[in-house]
Amino acid sequence: MPPNPDEIARFLDELCAYVHDLNQWGQVADYIPELASIDPAQFGIAVALPDGRILRSGQADVGFSIQSISKVFSLACVLGRIGEQVWNRVGREPSGDRFDSILLLEQEKGRPRNPFINAGALVVTDELLTGRTPAQALSEVMNFIRATAEDDDIHIDKAVALSEAETGHRNTALAHYLRSFGNLHNAPELTLGTYFHQCAIEMTCMQLARAGRFLAHLPGAPKMLSPAKVRRINALMMTCGHYDGSGNFAFRVGMPAKSGVGGGLLVIAPGKASIGIWSPGLDAWGNSQIGTLAAERLAEFTGWSVFG
Numbered sequence: 281m282p283p284n285p286d287e288i289a290r291f292l293d294e295l296c297a298y299v300h301d302l303n304q305w306g307q308v309a310d311y312i313p314e315l316a317s318i319d320p321a322q323f324g325i326a327v328a329l330p331d332g333r334i335l336r337s338g339q340a341d342v343g344f345s346i347q348s349i350s351k352v353f354s355l356a357c358v359l360g361r362i363g364e365q366v367w368n369r370v371g372r373e374p375s376g377d378r379f380d381s382i383l384l385l386e387q388e389k390g391r392p393r394n395p396f397i398n399a400g401a402l403v404v405t406d407e408l409l410t411g412r413t414p415a416q417a418l419s420e421v422m423n424f425i426r427a428t429a430e431d432d433d434i435h436i437d438k439a440v441a442l443s444e445a446e447t448g449h450r451n452t453a454l455a456h457y458l459r460s461f462g463n464l465h466n467a468p469e470l471t472l473g474t475y476f477h478q479c480a481i482e483m484t485c486m487q488l489a490r491a492g493r494f495l496a497h498l499p500g501a502p503k504m505l506s507p508a509k510v511r512r513i514n515a516l517m518m519t520c521g522h523y524d525g526s527g528n529f530a531f532r533v534g535m536p537a538k539s540g541v542g543g544g545l546l547v548i549a550p551g552k553a554s555i556g557i558w559s560p561g562l563d564a565w566g567n568s569q570i571g572t573l574a575a576e577r578l579a580e581f582t583g584w585s586v587f588g
């Protein structure tokens with residue numbers, strides 16, 4: 281018998297106590313100065329269920345920088361806008377390489393391997409920007425997230441965006457490199473500015489769990505995209521959601537998910553739950569160390585897995 285919501289709620293509190301006892305938090309991302317001073321010893325989790333309840337434990341109401349989790353929402357906007365045409369500009373294969381690899385882009389002649397590595401996300405943001413100003417493109421992503429979370433109190437942390445813009449030399453290099461291959465249609469500084477602001481969206485675990493309900497096909501979730509497009513996004517989250525740690529995450533957790541260097545995780549248990557997790561310390565691949573462990577333990581406890 282799968283556990284009932286009350287049992288899951290108790291488990292989340294035990295999990296929260298367990299990770300604090302374990303005290304192995306990982307390292308916060310220090311290449312974005314604004315994120316470097318965050319205390320890694322923090323943990324929150326929220327689990328949105330089909331009956332509309334959201335179970336929570338720990339710091340589930342603390343805002344954090346969603347960073348690369350935003351790539352799920354920008355891809356959703358672009359898929360909604362131009363559909364399959366997006367694959368003319370970006371691939372759908374796991375990279376097996378660092379999230380900001382320049383080497384890969386050279387080898388693939390400017391067509392990024394997938395939309396979740398930085399080069400691929402820059403192309404998606406560039407597509408979002410086409411025919412719009414950066415403010416309009418950002419509004420489109422923000423409106424999407426606010427609609428799917430059914431919460432207007434979601435904002436961009438400008439200090440984080442500025443901090444990344446000042447130090448984002450690798451992303452700047454990637455954008456110019458894409459442009460040299462003809463796969464960046466807007467001025468690199470405009471695409472980069474939009475991308476840095478999109479990454480600097482701040483959300484809580486509660487908001488993230490609500491925002492992911494459309495991906496889990498939960499009853500009552502706002503209808504954001506067709507079921508076929510949702511399936512595609514879940515497939516990409518499963519195969520590419522954790523950079524070169526994607527295979528390991530699929531092996532340990534068995535559910536589509538997307539990480540961000542702010543320590544957030546959006547995990548999707550199709551038909552069962554949408555899960556927001558945050559713990560800012562990262563592992564060697566740049567994924568939340570305790571967040572991954574928590575997702576693994578929750579999957580074991582509930583039996584939630586796309587692999588049966």
Ligand code: GLU
Nearest residue numbers: 347348398479540541542
């Ligand atoms: N804004 C970050 C970057 O481009 C996102 C990386 C991530 O969250 O994995 O470096």
